[in-house]
Amino acid sequence: MKVLIVLGLNHGEINSTASISIDGKIVCGTPEERITRNKKTKLFPQNAVKFCLDFIDKKLEDCDYIAQGWNPGENWQKYNPLFSTYRTKREDYFYTVADNLYNFVDRSPPEWVLMQQSEKNKMPPIYFVRHHLAHAANAFFLSPFKEAAILTCDWRGEFQTTSLGIGKENEIEIFSTKELPHSLGMFYATYTQLLGYRDGYDEWKVMALSAFDVDCTEHLEKIRKTIKLTSDGLFELDQSYYQGVILDKPKLYTDKLVNLLGGREGIKGEEPDEWYFSVAKAMQTVSEEIALHMIETLYKKTNNENLALSGGFFMNSVLNGKILDKTQFKNLYISFDPTDAGNSIGSALYVSHCVHGEKRDYSSTSSYLGKEYTENEITDALDRRKIKSEKLENVSLTTAKLLSEGKIVARFDGRMEFGERALGNRSILADPRIPEMKNKINAIIKYRESYRPFAPSIIEEKASKFFDVPEKFQCKYMEKVVPVKSEFRSKLPSITHVDGSARVHTVNIQDNKNFYNILIEMEKLTGFPIVLNTSFNINGEPIVMSPNDALNTFFNSGLEYLILGNQLVIK
Ligand SMILES: [Fe+2]
Numbered sequence: 001m002k003v004l005i006v007l008g009l010n011h012g013e014i015n016s017t018a019s020i021s022i023d024g025k026i027v028c029g030t031p032e033e034r035i036t037r038n039k040k041t042k043l044f045p046q047n048a049v050k051f052c053l054d055f056i057d058k059k060l061e062d063c064d065y066i067a068q069g070w071n072p073g074e075n076w077q078k079y080n081p082l083f084s085t086y087r088t089k090r091e092d093y094f095y096t097v098a099d100n101l102y103n104f105v106d107r108s109p110p111e112w113v114l115m116q117q118s119e120k121n122k123m124p125p126i127y128f129v130r131h132h133l134a135h136a137a138n139a140f141f142l143s144p145f146k147e148a149a150i151l152t153c154d155w156r157g158e159f160q161t162t163s164l165g166i167g168k169e170n171e172i173e174i175f176s177t178k179e180l181p182h183s184l185g186m187f188y189a190t191y192t193q194l195l196g197y198r199d200g201y202d203e204w205k206v207m208a209l210s211a212f213d214v215d216c217t218e219h220l221e222k223i224r225k226t227i228k229l230t231s232d233g234l235f236e237l238d239q240s241y242y243q244g245v246i247l248d249k250p251k252l253y254t255d256k257l258v259n260l261l262g263g264r265e266g267i268k269g270e271e272p273d274e275w276y277f278s279v280a281k282a283m284q285t286v287s288e289e290i291a292l293h294m295i296e297t298l299y300k301k302t303n304n305e306n307l308a309l310s311g312g313f314f315m316n317s318v319l320n321g322k323i324l325d326k327t328q329f330k331n332l333y334i335s336f337d338p339t340d341a342g343n344s345i346g347s348a349l350y351v352s353h354c355v356h357g358e359k360r361d362y363s364s365t366s367s368y369l370g371k372e373y374t375e376n377e378i379t380d381a382l383d384r385r386k387i388k389s390e391k392l393e394n395v396s397l398t399t400a401k402l403l404s405e406g407k408i409v410a411r412f413d414g415r416m417e418f419g420e421r422a423l424g425n426r427s428i429l430a431d432p433r434i435p436e437m438k439n440k441i442n443a444i445i446k447y448r449e450s451y452r453p454f455a456p457s458i459i460e461e462k463a464s465k466f467f468d469v470p471e472k473f474q475c476k477y478m479e480k481v482v483p484v485k486s487e488f489r490s491k492l493p494s495i496t497h498v499d500g501s502a503r504v505h506t507v508n509i510q511d512n513k514n515f516y517n518i519l520i521e522m523e524k525l526t527g528f529p530i531v532l533n534t535s536f537n538i539n540g541e542p543i544v545m546s547p548n549d550a551l552n553t554f555f556n557s558g559l560e561y562l563i564l565g566n567q568l569v570i571k
Contacts, residue, residue, distance in 0.1 A: 003022055003023050004021075004022070004023050004024070004064050004065075004352055004356060004358055005020065005021075005022055005056070005058065005062060005063045005064050005065075006020070006021045006063065006064060006065045006066070006067050006348040006351050006352050007019075007020055007049065007052065007053075007060070007063045007065070007066045007067070007124070007348065008020070008021065008029070008066075008067045008068075008069070008343075008344035008345055008346070008347045008348025008349075008351075009045060009049070009066065009067065009068045009069070009097065009344050009347070010045070010068075010069050010070075010340055010341055010342075010343040010344040010347075011042075011044050011045060011068060011070075011096075011097065011100075012042070012068075012070050012096075013042070013070070013340040014040045014041075014042055014200070014340065015031055015032075015033065015040045015041070015042075015339065015340060015341040016031070016032040016033075016041055016042060016043060016044065016045040016048065016341075017029060017030065017031045017032065017045055017048055017341045017342075017343075017344040017345075017418075018030065018032070018045040018048035018049045018051070018052050018344050019052065019344040019345045019348055019369065019418075020052045020053075020055070020056055020063075020348065021345075021348040021349055021352050022056065023352070023358060023361070024141070024170075024349065024352040024353055024358035024359065024360060024361060025361045025363075025365065026142070026345050026348065026349070026365050026369060027055070027056060027369070028051070028052050028055040028056065028369050028370070029048075029052065029344060029345060029369040029370070029418050030048045030051050030052070030369065030370045030371065030416065030418065030545075031045075031048065031341055031418070031542070032044075032045035032046070032047055032048045033542040034370065034416065034542050034543060034544075034545040035047040035048060035051065035545060037541070037542055037549070038542075039540065039541060039542050040201075040542075044096075044097075044100040045344075046100060046103065049101070049104065050104075051370075051371060053104070055371075059104070059105075060101060060104040060105055060123070060124065061105060061121060061122045061123070061124070063124045064124060065124050065125055065126070065127055065351050065356075066097065066101070066124050066125070066126040066127065067126075067127045067129055067134075067344075067347035067348045067350065067351040068097055068126060068127070068128050068129065068347055069129055069131055069134030069135075069340070069343030069344065069346055069347035070128065070129075070131050070134075070157070070158065070343075071128040071129060071130045071131065071158055072128060072158070073128060074130065074158035074159060097126055097128075098123060098126060101123060102123070105121040105122075105123060106120050106121040108120055127347070127350075127351045127355065129346075129347040129350050129351065130157065130158065130160070131154075131157025131158055131160065131340075131343065132152045132154075132157045132160045132162075132163040132174070132177070132311070133163075133172065133174070133346075133350055133354075134343040134346035134347040134350055135152040135154065135157075135163075135310040135311045135338070135342075135343060135346055136150045136152050136163060136165060136167070136172050136174065136308075136310060136346070136350075137172060137346040137347070137349045137350035137353070137354070138310045138335050138337070138338060138342045138343060138345050138346030138349070139152065139308035139309055139310035139333065139334070139335060139338065139346075140167035140172060140308045141167075141170075141346075141349040141350075141353055141360065142333070142335040142336075142345070142349070142365050143167075143306070143308045143333035143335070144333065144362055144364065145167070145306040145308060145331070145333060146168070146169060146360075146362075147166070147167065147168050147169075147304055147306060148166070148167050148304060148306035148307060148308040148331075148333070149164075149165075149166055149298045149299065149301075149302040149304045149306065149307050149308070149329070150163075150164070150165045150166060150167050150172065150174075150298075150307075150308050150309075150310075151163070151164055151291075151294055151295060151298055151307070151308075151309050151310075152309070152310045152311040153184045153185060153291065153294075153309075153311040153313035153314065154183075154184075154185040154311035154312045154313055154339075154340070155183055155185030155186050155189060155200065155244075155312065155313075156180055156183055156185070156186065159179045159180055160177045160178070160179050161178050161179060161180055161182060161183035161184065161185065161186070162177060162178035162182075162183070162184065162234065162294070162311075163176070163177045163178075164176045164177070164233070164234075164294065164297065164298050164301070166302050166304065167308065169359075169360060170353035170354065170357060170358065170359060170360050171353075171354060172350070172354055175301065176232065176233070176234065178234045178235070180245045181237065181239055181242065181244070181245035182234075182235060182236045182237050183237070183244070183245075184235070184287060184290055184291065184313050185311065185312055185313045186237075186242065186244045186245070186252065187227070187237060187242070187283075187286075187287060187290070188203050188206070188283070188287055188313065188316070189203065189244065189252060190242055190244055190252040190253050190257075191206060191279065191280070191283040192205075192206045193251065193252050193253065194252075194253050194257065194258070194261070194265055194266060194279070195209070195266035195272075195276055195279060195280065196265065196266025196267045196268045196269075196270060197266070197268070199252060203315070203316075204315065204452075205449060205452060206280045206283070206284075207280075207284060207316060207317070207318050208449075208451055208452045208453060208497070209272055209276055209277055209280035209281075209451065210277075210280040210281045210283070210284035210285075210318065211281075211318070211497050211498050211499040211501065212277035212280075212281065212451075212498055212499070213498070213499065214274050214277045214278045214281060215278070216277075216278040216279075216281040216282040216285070218278075219261060219278050219279050219281075219282035219283075220281075220282040220285055220286065222260050222261065222282075223260075223261075223282050223283055223286045224286055224289075225238075225260075226238045226241040226242070226257065226260070227286060227290060229289070229290065229293045232297075233293065233294060233296070233297025233298070233300075233301075234294060234297075235290045235293065235294070240254060240256050241253065241254055241256055241257040241260070242254070242257070261279055262275065272451070284316075284318060284319075287313075287316070287319070288318075288319045288322065291313070291319055292323075292326055292327060295307065295323060295327050295329070296327055296328075299327060299328050299329060305328075305329060305330040305331060306329070306330070306331045306332075306333070307323070307327075307329040307331065307332050307333070308332075308333045308334075309323075309332070309333070309334045309338065310334070310335065310338040310342070310346070311338060311339075312338065312339040312340060314334050314338045314479075315338065315339060315420075317478065317479055317480050317481045317503050318481045318501075320332070320334060320479050320480045320481070321480035321481040321482045321501075334477070334479045334480075335477070336366070336367035336417070336418060336419040336421070336423075336476070336477040336479075337367070337418055337419035337420070338479075339419075339420075341418075341419070341420075342418075342419070345418075364511075366476075366511050366512075367417045367418045367419050367421075367423055367476075367477060368414060368415040368416070368417060368418075368423070368425060368511075368512070369415065369416075369417075369418040370415050370416030370417065370418060370545065371415065371416055371545060371546070372414055372415040372416075373546065373547055373565070375565055375566070377547060378547045378564045378565045378567055379567065381546070381547035381548050381551060381564075382547070382551075382564070382567060382569070385551060387551065387569060388569075389564070389567040389568060389569045390567070390568045390570075391566055391567060391568075392563070392566045392567070392568050395413075395514065395518075395563060395565075395566050396514065396517035396518045396520070396521050397521050398563070398568065399411065399429070399518045399521070399563055400518055400521030400522045400524075400525050401521075401525065402561055403429055403430060403431045403518075403522065403531060404431055404522065404525040404526050406431060406434055407430075407560065407561050408428060408429070408430045408437070408440060408441060408444065408559065408560070408561065409428070409429050409430070409561045409562070409563060410427075410428050410429075410536055410550065410553070410554055410559050410561065410562045410563070411424065411425070411426075411427050411428070411429055411515075411518075411536070411563050412425070412426060412536065412544065412547065412550045412562070412563065412564045412565065413425050413514055413515075413563075413565060414512070414514065416543070416545050417543070419477065420535070420543075421455075421477060421478045421505075421535065422533065422534065422535035422536055422543055423457075423476075423477065423478070423505060423507075423512065423515075423533075424457060424505075424507065424512050424514075424515030424518075424533065425512070425515070426535065426536040426537075426543050426544050426545070426550075427457075427533050427534065427535065427536055428441065428445065428533075428534050428535070428536050428559070429518075429531045429532065429533055430454075430494065430531065430532040431494075431522075431526065431531070431532070432456055432492045432493075432494050432495040432528065432530050432531065432532045433491060433492060433493070433494075433526060433528060434493075434494060435493040435494060436494075437454075437494035437532055438450075438453075438454055438493075438494045438532075441454065441532075441534060443558065444557055444558025444559060445538055445539075445553075445557040445558060445559055446534065446538070446539045447538070447539045448539045451498070453495065453496075453497035453498075453501075453502065453503065454494060454495055454532045454533070454534050455478050455495065455502065455503040455504065455505055455532070455533055455534065456492065456495035456502050456504055456505065456530045456531070456532060456533065457505040457506075457507050457515070457519065457530065457531050457533040458504060458505070458506055458507065458519065458529055458530045459506075459507060459508075459516065459519045459520070459523070459529040460473075460474060460506040460507060460508040461508075462523075462529045463475075463504065463506050465485075466484065466485055466488050466492070466528070466530065467482045467483065467484055467485060467502065467504055468482060468483040468484075468485055469482050469504075473506065474506050474508075475504050475505060475506045476505070476506060476507075476508075476511065477505070478503050478504065478505040480503070480504065481497075481501045481502065481503045481504075482501065482502065482504055483500055483501055483502075484496045484500055484501065484502050486500065491528075492528070492530065494532050495530070495532050505533060507519060518531065519531065536550065536553065537553060538553055538556065538557055541553070547564055550562065550564060551564075551569075554569065554571075559571070
């Protein structure tokens with residue numbers, strides 16, 4: 001039977017990725033950064049494409065289509081000379097993708113070329129999918145919903161910044177959009193920059209600052225005045241405060257915004273004080289108000305109980321955790337990668353389902369889409385470096401024992417996660433009951449701001465015992481922040497943030513049996529089926545992919561325990 005193979009790409013924005021869908025099901029994918037070790041690289045995902053093709057044991061010519069989550073054709077209608085120095089904004093970007101992919105096909109000089117097809121080789125046709133459609137497809141087609149309302153928000157696509165629509169079976173209909181200069185992602189990035197952090201990178205640090213208990217009423221009122229919730233259910237940013245859309249301006253904000261907030265700008269590396277906490281809290285609140293306004297509109301328009309969200313803005317786990325409480329939606333889905341990186345997945349699924357009518361397969365797609373290493377590959381990596389290791393009989397028991405004795409354990413097992421959040425297979429683990437774990441991990445490997453919290457991983461069916469969440473609560477990708485039950489806050493100090501919340505990761509046996517078993521052993525030893533879980537990387541580097549990366553990170557940090565598959569390495 002003929003299968004439909006689509007190679008999806010995210011190229012042109014930060015964090016290039018490649019993924020492959022077969023008959024509308026994503027089977028593999030990886031960010032390019034994990035292979036080249038160049039964090040959030042914008043380069044063409046040459047190595048990620050190779051990994052994907054090797055994974056399915058096919059050549060590029062065997063793919064039916066290529067899908068890219070960016071459509072330069074949008075510029076045909078709205079050519080803007082300001083953007084013409086940006087390659088993704090010009091028509092010649094159409095050729096960039098093909099150009100890079102010629103490395104994968106026969107390069108003997110042909111006598112003729114018909115666009116992507118030559119006498120000697122067959123380049124699959126390439127679809128350039130509108131950016132927000134790729135986001136929408138990432139949200140809806142990875143979700144378990146047959147029908148759902150869809151909202152996408154990011155800094156910007158080609159022109160769109162926001163889209164509202166509905167998904168039904170294998171179709172997506174967008175019924176309203178917002179375009180630049182009105183952008184929720186840019187709004188958040190503006191304050192990230194104003195507070196002295198890197199816009200487009202450090203938004204989560206600002207989100208962490210927003211949890212501090214300060215009175216932000218004055219800033220809140222002021223920031224509210226810079227935006228307008230419009231009667232069509234969308235929003236506008238007052239352009240006298242925000243100038244991120246003007247590319248030759250050095251800052252995303254105007255002097256007027258600085259004056260509004262007390263004439264002060266944050267300084268990189270400065271220890272945050274009350275002003276930082278207040279601006280961050282006020283801005284987080286306003287961004288939630290804008291998002292909830294749009295979500296309510298969407299509910300009224302679709303009358304559907306299911307909501308699927310995508311776009312980089314929905315990495316905002318603080319907001320995500322409040323949506324079901326504050327709106328009429330009953331079910332919420334946000335994929336393991338709603339950012340642009342996830343658009344290789346979104347564009348591949350869009351082409352499969354919406355363009356080629358492929359029926360949906362509702363079985364869940366996990367984030368474990370990356371490379372897996374065999375026992376031999378792991379022992380080879382150890383042998384090559386003459387590193388002594390111990391083969392473990394019971395990996396989960398040993399891991400839990402070490403953790404409960406206060407050791408920090410780096411864990412490497414199974415297929416690598418696609419998204420930025422490590423979900424147990426490339427993770428650093430610790431016992432969440434031990435107060436000094438946060439500072440210890442920061443000191444030995446993360447080297448990050450002391451106020452940023454670490455996340456807990458917990459057995460899914462036990463989540464409602466420790467967190468204020470309904471029974472059968474799922475948060476498989478750390479996408480929501482929820483309250484820790486008050487009686488457990490002091491018992492779980494290293495995963496409880498200053499406001500008593502935690503960015504929770506629920507683990508079930510189907511998704512990750514080995515990791516689940518560690519949590520079972522933790523419960524037997526400590527009474528808590530919970531571990532502190534942070535990604536296996538040094539701050540600023542990509543998450544480790546291979547045993548070699550794991551060993552490099554292990555030896556370049558203060559880590560003392562590493563479990564690679566079933567091999568324990570101790571310094
Ligand atoms: Fe985006």
